[in-house]
Amino acid sequence: MYIFWFLMATSVAEIGPTTITTQEECKETRCKPHGPAIRFPFRLRGSQPNHCGYPGFDLSCSQSKQTILELPNSVNLSVKHINYEGQQIHVYDSDGCLARKLPNLNLSATGFKFSVEEYSLNNWTVFNCSSDYVHYISKYYRIPCLSNQGHVVQYSDSGDDPLRSPLLTCSRIFDVFKTPGEFLHYKKQVFRLDWFRPNCSVCEVQRLGCHSQTNSTGDVKCFSIPRQPKGFSRHSRDVIVTGVVLCSFLVMLVVITGLYLVYRSKKQEKESAVKIEKFLEDYKALKPTRYVYADIKRITDNFKEKLGQGGYGTVFKGRLSNDILVAVKVLNNFKGDGEEFINEVGSMGRVHHINVARLGGFCADGYKRALVYEYLPNESLEKYIVSAKGGRRCLSWEKLEDIAVGIAKGIEYLHHGCEQRILHFDIKPHNILLDENFNPKISDFGLAKLCTKDQSVVSMMTARGTVGYIAPEVLSRNFGNVSYKSDVYSFGMLLLEMIKGRKDIEIAVEDRSQVNFPGWLYSHLDEREEQGISTEGESFNIIAKKLAIVGLCCIQWHPVDRPSMNVVVQMLQGVGNNLNVPPNPFISTDGMNPMATGGLPNQGLQIIPESE
Template sequence: MQMVIILFHFLLLLIASAVGLGPALPDQDVCEPKHCKHGQPPVRYPFRLKGRQPDHCGSSGFDLSCNNKNQTVLELPRSVQLLVKRIDYVHQRIQVYDQDGCVQKQLQNLILSASPFMYSSDSHYYSEGNFTLFNCSIEDQSEYYDAYSSIPCLSGSGFYVKIEDSDSGNDDLLSCTKAVDISEVPRAMMYNRENKFDFNWTKPPCGFLCEVKGQGCRPNTSNTSGIECYSIHREDKGARMKLIISVAGLAVGSLLLLLSVIGLCWLHHLNKKEKEGQRKIEQFLEDYKALKPSRYSYADIKRITNQFKEKLGQGGYGTVFKGTLSNDVSVAVKVLNNFKGNGEEFVNEVGSMGRIHHVNVTRLVGFCADGYNRALVYEYLPNESLEKFIFAAKGENRCLCWEKLHEIALGIAKGIEYLHQGCEQRILHFDIKPHNILLDQNFTPKISDFGLAKLCSKEQSAVSMTAARGTMGYIAPEVLSRNFGNVSYKSDVYSFGMLLLEMVGGRKNIDVTVANESQVYFPEWVYNRLDKGEELGIDIEDEGHHKIAKKLTIVGLRCIQWYPVDRPSMKSVVQMLEGEAESLTMPPNPFASEDDKKPKKPINRELAAISE
């Protein structure tokens, strides 16, 4: 690998030298012709293109520039600017025009004698003259109006601008007002209606000395003419170009070969890295055929999502897009991150959700396992997650009524109970939180995101774990420390209890922004109030709503007991939520001091652990 890197650097240096990225050769032509853009006249000596050629590339007074539209501009003294149509280097002639079609606007500032140019015309209007412009009323023009001596582009509504030539006789100007005097400008420019002009220059005399011979021209102060001619297509330059092309071709070919080798090595590395994960997925899919979920190719996934047009969200394991099946059914497609882990996330999701058919669990429509491309296709739930409603920002109208909150809590509880008892194998979710509870159009809750789930036998109620999994704030104590007991289905009960309390409080359980320091940890604060016989301290006016909030709070506090043996099963939770609030009693204090947090009864340490 080190030799490959050294060779790569060598080739880069070789190419840089060949194409001119390295040190400049002594005869390198920095004054080669430039263009503002394709189709614009080429700029070379005696002209120079400001900003693109050095000062010595042009003669004094021959400055050209590019405007914001990349048009070539001739800059004359006193800020007169004309656009360049073409440049005839042999006859030393430049054709220009005014951008607005009204060169007379600039003639007041034009002094050609201060530039190297002369007006070029075959007519008697070549000579310069002095002029006065008058504003004349059209209504009073009478028989003295002369269309030829007026300037249409300067005239406006109700008046016209008349030219008074100092060499001509005076007309009746009683209805006119003097506007401006213009001195020493070519008559042909003053009376021009075609908006194009030719300027000539005589010095430097490149045209008849060099250009007519097909040679280039450059300054040379040792000659009387001040210039010297040179061959544009010199043999040494042609030879140098042939050498550059040969070396560049060799370097590019070698680089392409090197990149191909590196690409093959990288692909081999990725194949080796993904080998175990891919084998695991294929073996799983072979065993999973009996369950028959729809399998899609990656091309199908792109078609369903309309080339991933509408993004719904993004998480740690992938990005979710909205899609449509051929029968116009909307779906949510989660495209898993490539090369993420060893395929466990994918196997967990498909293996868990493919077994589930429950109204309170998101339905898996299909999946994609096409090479390294993996995706999961779910039913589309338009109301997004519960998190967006219980943690709604100020000013957002996303609040749910207490009856609907109670229905959602009961639906989530029934969904978790189904995972624990209703499937052929018990499914432990390990990531119950508001973000993973989705709501359909009727606000029916659906448990989603089984990427951290584990499957175990119903006869075995504990699982072994090599590392904690879940989201902080919802993780049961035993998942973090075995001192509190074995990890089991009771870990999901704890997460559900924390979710219930957040639904009641309408806030995160830990909120350091509250004014009262005692309210920072909501579960402990609300337990202390209920334990003292006080109200919940939540703004609830209706008595019936107060009973619902109290019931949800007591059930949540029962679920978050520190020790798994003190927590109810999800079947008991469903029964409590379906019962009356008056029948519920306060649970033990889960926030007692460390000395009081000893198990009230022995923890069953003989439950068989299930290997990951």
């Protein structure tokens, strides 16, 4: 230890008294305990002399103890972090409106530059626009912090043709040059500035101090940072004593905590064993339970409360226990020995997804068939779409978007996430059930078919599904082969039905049922006549437009032209402004409806048999 102090004292002695005095004046400091360290080439204005820093590298402390980088033209930016080895400083505008300071930000007069690794620099022109033009201007180019209810501030690439720009009716405010576009519309963007001179990175890597040479070329010199040369000062002894006391206290605290944990672990040992046993019992419920018909009658209290009636059966409310409610679907006219039914139920019983109704049990007692599903209190999506037209109950656009994403994820799981690919063939609002939080769950797999994952096409003897949601190829093979893309078409029609059901969608026809709604959407999206979708705010308008475009992509006549469900999920979760309107299948090159001309040619997909 004494040899170490001797060597350090010798190093300090070689530095000389003038250097030591400089180091005392320019020692590292901070605005607050956990704030960025301030040392050469930076200096703290008002606390350190000019020679402690490099010209133009002045920092200051705000009243709230924030570290501030002072740049020319009174541009002050808050400092998040300083990387001395990489010679990078991360700054941001504490007011949340960096765009307001960009006209005065002139980095050419400083030693800093934008990071070319992180940003694409460009020239931008900022405009002041009337709020009347908000529907014609992309929200992506808006500067929120400079806009208000009376006017909207937008920006565009200075190289754009002004005669073709939607900003032609707006007035120019200012230009910014060689600046990342993100800085104009982000509220609190932390961005990076680099400096190249003075270059202290070599000193920093070696944990040495750095200071300027006497010349003005920006050259620097490294020096050893001095330490206590001999013995210990009174302050050092106080620090050591305090450290010993704190260490003793921490050791005692660790011992007490350890004893308490041992006591508590023994106390919870029996509780843990009980929890494990309960978990094992609950785990058995994850697999479908086979009931006899007497059990079904007991669960439903002799079919006391009817929830709904469908083409394939009647649904009753049931109760497995005081806390567990179920929906029991009693199937009609089910023939056969039951083995095919049990095999299908066995496959569906292994499907577990948040957006697929869980099958808890089944009944195959003679010719009597029943399915036991989880109970979903908000019933089907159809009730909210139909009632929305009458104005009684209506889901918000945000909730409709969440429901659409959930349904898409459920179908994607059926197509790609199961051991065998499951094709539903009856996606429609009536078969989308909603739980207490309006999370969607796909139900009613009465028409579902199974195939292996490497098989994409199935053969069918007869059409199946609900009119209005059946894909064209299910009705006529002239449109292509039946595959998982048939579910994509049904999902697209479901999306359009969700939009059509909104009471704030204005269609200039008294009877909506007489309107070719997909064609109506195409005419408005293609002609940019978005006033046809008049809603309460622009954010809702964007959601409606995104759902419409995704729905139109899914209902293309030919299966090959439709996206897969994993692509649909990405489209729904992305930004609506990035989506392009797909080709209009309702208008062919000769002006005829594809349905009337027999559809599109077969693409040669391999037809495979249905799985047993």
